[in-house]
Amino acid sequence: MKKGLNTGLIAFAILTYLTLIGLPTRLAGAAQPVLALLLALFIFAALRSQAKEMGRGALLQGGLVAGLMAGLLLVVEIGYFNWLLGDGVKIQPIFDKVVPLNMAALLNVRAGTILNGEVSIVAYAILTAYLGLAGLLGSLLVLFGHSSVAGAVQGARIPGGRWLTILLPFALFAFIYYLGLDGVNTFGNNKNIVRLLLVLVATGAGLFALAAAKEGLEKLIVGALLAAVLLSLPFVLNQFQNSVMNIVFIFVMMGLGLNIVVGYAGLLDLGYVAFFAIGAYVYAFVAAPFSSPYISALLTGMGISPASPLLGYWSAIPLAMITAAIGGVLLGIPVLRLRGDYLAIVTLGFGEIIRLFMLNLGDLTNGPRGLLQIAQPTLFGISPASLTTHLDAQGWIFLLAIFGSVLVAFVAIRLNDSRLGRAWVAMREDEDVAQATGIHLVQTKLLAFAIGATFAGLAGQLYAARQINIFPENFTLFVSIDALALIIVGGMGSIPGVVLGALALKGLPEVLRGVDEYRIVTFAVLLIVMMIVRPEGILPSARRRRELHSAEVATPIEDEKMGKKLEGGRA
Amino acid sequence: MAALLEAKGVTKVFGGLTAVDSVDLVIERGSIASLIGPNGAGKTTFFNCMTGLYRPEKGSIRFDGHSLVGQRSDQIIALGIARTYQNIRLFKGMSVLENVLVGQHVRMKATPLGAVLRTPSQRAEERQAREFALELLEFVGLGGEEETLSTNLPYGDQRLLEIARAIGSRPQLLLLDEPAAGMNPRETERMIDLVHRLRDEKGITVFLIEHDMKVVMNISENITVLDYGKKIAEGKPAQVRANPRVVEAYLGPGVLLDTSGGTEKKIANDE
Numbered sequence: 001m002k003k004g005l006n007t008g009l010i011a012f013a014i015l016t017y018l019t020l021i022g023l024p025t026r027l028a029g030a031a032q033p034v035l036a037l038l039l040a041l042f043i044f045a046a047l048r049s050q051a052k053e054m055g056r057g058a059l060l061q062g063g064l065v066a067g068l069m070a071g072l073l074l075v076v077e078i079g080y081f082n083w084l085l086g087d088g089v090k091i092q093p094i095f096d097k098v099v100p101l102n103m104a105a106l107l108n109v110r111a112g113t114i115l116n117g118e119v120s121i122v123a124y125a126i127l128t129a130y131l132g133l134a135g136l137l138g139s140l141l142v143l144f145g146h147s148s149v150a151g152a153v154q155g156a157r158i159p160g161g162r163w164l165t166i167l168l169p170f171a172l173f174a175f176i177y178y179l180g181l182d183g184v185n186t187f188g189n190n191k192n193i194v195r196l197l198l199v200l201v202a203t204g205a206g207l208f209a210l211a212a213a214k215e216g217l218e219k220l221i222v223g224a225l226l227a228a229v230l231l232s233l234p235f236v237l238n239q240f241q242n243s244v245m246n247i248v249f250i251f252v253m254m255g256l257g258l259n260i261v262v263g264y265a266g267l268l269d270l271g272y273v274a275f276f277a278i279g280a281y282v283y284a285f286v287a288a289p290f291s292s293p294y295i296s297a298l299l300t301g302m303g304i305s306p307a308s309p310l311l312g313y314w315s316a317i318p319l320a321m322i323t324a325a326i327g328g329v330l331l332g333i334p335v336l337r338l339r340g341d342y343l344a345i346v347t348l349g350f351g352e353i354i355r356l357f358m359l360n361l362g363d364l365t366n367g368p369r370g371l372l373q374i375a376q377p378t379l380f381g382i383s384p385a386s387l388t389t390h391l392d393a394q395g396w397i398f399l400l401a402i403f404g405s406v407l408v409a410f411v412a413i414r415l416n417d418s419r420l421g422r423a424w425v426a427m428r429e430d431e432d433v434a435q436a437t438g439i440h441l442v443q444t445k446l447l448a449f450a451i452g453a454t455f456a457g458l459a460g461q462l463y464a465a466r467q468i469n470i471f472p473e474n475f476t477l478f479v480s481i482d483a484l485a486l487i488i489v490g491g492m493g494s495i496p497g498v499v500l501g502a503l504a505l506k507g508l509p510e511v512l513r514g515v516d517e518y519r520i521v522t523f524a525v526l527l528i529v530m531m532i533v534r535p536e537g538i539l540p541s542a543r544r545r546r547e548l549h550s551a552e553v554a555t556p557i558e559d560e561k562m563g564k565k566l567e568g569g570r571a
Numbered sequence: 572m573a574a575l576l577e578a579k580g581v582t583k584v585f586g587g588l589t590a591v592d593s594v595d596l597v598i599e600r601g602s603i604a605s606l607i608g609p610n611g612a613g614k615t616t617f618f619n620c621m622t623g624l625y626r627p628e629k630g631s632i633r634f635d636g637h638s639l640v641g642q643r644s645d646q647i648i649a650l651g652i653a654r655t656y657q658n659i660r661l662f663k664g665m666s667v668l669e670n671v672l673v674g675q676h677v678r679m680k681a682t683p684l685g686a687v688l689r690t691p692s693q694r695a696e697e698r699q700a701r702e703f704a705l706e707l708l709e710f711v712g713l714g715g716e717e718e719t720l721s722t723n724l725p726y727g728d729q730r731l732l733e734i735a736r737a738i739g740s741r742p743q744l745l746l747l748d749e750p751a752a753g754m755n756p757r758e759t760e761r762m763i764d765l766v767h768r769l770r771d772e773k774g775i776t777v778f779l780i781e782h783d784m785k786v787v788m789n790i791s792e793n794i795t796v797l798d799y800g801k802k803i804a805e806g807k808p809a810q811v812r813a814n815p816r817v818v819e820a821y822l823g824p825g826v827l828l829d830t831s832g833g834t835e836k837k838i839a840n841d842e
């Protein structure tokens with residue numbers, strides 16, 4: 001009973017969240033069944049662990065109580081919202097998705113009824129009944145489907161599950177291609193958003209497929225096929241989907257860089273956006289026709305027309321990288337002796353300082369008016385987007401972001417598996433002993449900052465090209481938080497984890513635009529849940545998993561040994 | 572035998588406490604020497620002064636022609652002094668093999684660029700480091716454990732791994748801080764054997780802090796005794812054992828009234 005009430009409370013919080021981000025509007029007519037199904041799955045997940053302790057009756061009762069609890073609370077809540085809406089109170093400035101359309105979808109009535117305050121009690125009762133039944137369904141799932149469902153989720157446990165995991169992304173990609181064909185109208189108005197969601201899910205599934213593939217030829221084939229599919233995406237997606245995917249992969253580049261600083265070297269850097277901004281601004285300085293009063297005057301003075309870009313995208317890369325690396329070292333030097341929280345605070349300040357420079361050094365950076373019309377990357381002087389109708393400007397940036405991510409991942413993998421990578425981890429584990437083992441702390445730390453910054457600079461340059469116009473407000477603290485959150489969610493120190501984290505934290509909010517308004521709340525809750533349920537991240541590095549689960553790993557081995565001993569004794 | 576390490580008047584002060592008080596000490600090349608003394612006598616502090624974790628206020632430490640005072644600990648290990656710790660300090664999140672590879676850090680030369688490009692010299696170096704690490708693990712008796720997470724090793728094995736990590740840096744002098752602490756008699760035997768083999772097979776001079784008198788008397792060729800930061804005795808095990816000041820430091824002044832033979836046994840047994 002108590003367990004049921006608790007579960008109901010949490011379920012209510014989740015339903016409230018889903019309502020506030022405007023999910024019912026998106027789902028329209030299907031809102032009630034879909035939310036009920038989600039609730040059933042949640043209750044299944046929450047009660048699953050209790051299955052053995054609770055009796056059959058208690059379990060069913062718990063599920064029903066949880067469902068009704070969530071339903072009643074939700075009904076009271078939206079009843080209150082509806083009352084406010086009916087009275088003409090505008091609550092959008094705070095809860096921007098609490099609009100008649102959203103409420104109506106949730107209650108399965110017409111929007112007009114809400115505005116007029118004519119919602120019948122029956123509509124509320126139906127919603128409550130729906131959610132109560134969902135709770136019952138959840139507990140039934142625990143009773144009957146426990147072993148088989150859990151088996152299916154685990155994938156590897158059922159025969160052929162591994163192949164299912166490997167083939168899933170390809171099936172999804174095939175469906176994505178199909179949706180892109182002319183004349184296909186599945187999902188109607190939602191087609192584009194569903195297709196984007198599928199691209200995100202399929203890319204994520206690809207990572208799991210890669211992890212499931214056996215070392216050697218199999219992994220090579222799966223990897224090559226996935227790479228081919230990924231590289232074809234910019235050509236088949238539309239402008240919007242490409243623009244979401246390219247920001248995802250720009251954040252992959254950034255995440256991989258931050259992963260070196262935080263994941264490998266254990267230096268908590270909250271001002272990472274600074275290097276991203278440096279990369280973007282350096283490129284803007286050399287590639288925007290009118291970059292800033294000062295630079296334009298300087299160029300005119302030297303007899304160069306400020307109207308044409310000084311450097312192309314490719315020739316500006318070394319400049320952006322080197323400048324960012326210098327920034328990394330400059331930040332690194334004063335914080336060499338700081339650890340943990342202190343380091344986090346100082347780097348946080350550094351990130352803000354760079355942004356305030358951009359904002360207030362108007363003569364140099366054009367201040368809040370930003371740097372405009374930044375030149376697009378070209379290939380041997382021509383823009384690939386102009387060659388074929390299949391590739392738009394955003395797709396071309398997406399393609400570059402994929403290449404950039406692969407390059408950065410390659411460097412990160414090689415470094416991790418080297419003398420320097422081991423030195424970083426040793427430093428993270430115990431700084432004094434690392435030094436006494438011969439690791440030059442200053443050099444090793446500065447290398448981590450500089451290499452991390454270089455990757456961010458590269459990402460920043462591509463970001464500037466993507467945005468065309470950049471402003472100081474593009475480089476707030478939240479960029480750092482996004483980058484940090486994605487590596488924590490994905491799995492600290494893990495490269496596939498970074499990709500997965502970027503897909504989840506930068507991609508999914510685009511599918512559900514409402515999430516953006518509650519980004520900070522969402523991240524906070526997500527991080528807390530992650531810390532409790534899976535502290536090593538979704539796709540952790542082998543090292544991290546061993547670390548956080550060393551006790552659990554050790555036990556079965558001991559058991560095995562004991563078993564053998566016992567058997568030996570009997571024989 | 573020539574002196575490998577020579578300390579003169581080493582003094583380390585923490586606030587008003589003089590933890591190490593003008594200690595002179597000589598370690599002969601190729602010897603096994605010990606540093607003993609009651610708790611809080613300044614033994615570990617002296618180790619920390621030798622390895623650059625602390626900077627002594629006064630005095631000089633010369634090792635193999637180099638002055639150690641003012642050097643950073645990573646420079647000192649490069650000169651050839653490696654150490655282990657009283658409270659085991661392994662890199663917990665790393666595997667056994669990785670710990671020994673980090674130990675070799677100072678003897679490796681690969682640059683980050685070399686690692687990214689996987690140059691032939693970097694690959695060769697990595698391969699040699701791996702082989703050497705496996706050889707060292709075999710040497711200390713941890714063969715076959717290379718993929719284990721270091722925290723998952725049993726306590727005694729963690730001490731062995733610390734030694735393997737230390738000798739990964741190919742030191743001339745190895746400082747062991749209570750290598751046999753917390754070990755059962757069988758493990759202690761193994762440790763004594765290992766210390767002998769370190770000197771005889773690897774040619775490493777060993778200087779150790781130890782409380783287990785059986786170990787100290789068994790393996791040391793020379794013993795230095797500290798009490799309240801001051802050196803109160805040094806010499807061969809038999810000489811130190813007979814020294815009344817040592818007995819007093821360990822057991823208090825009253826015990827001296829007892830017959831000397833009985834007290835000697837008492838030290839050996841109690842410790």
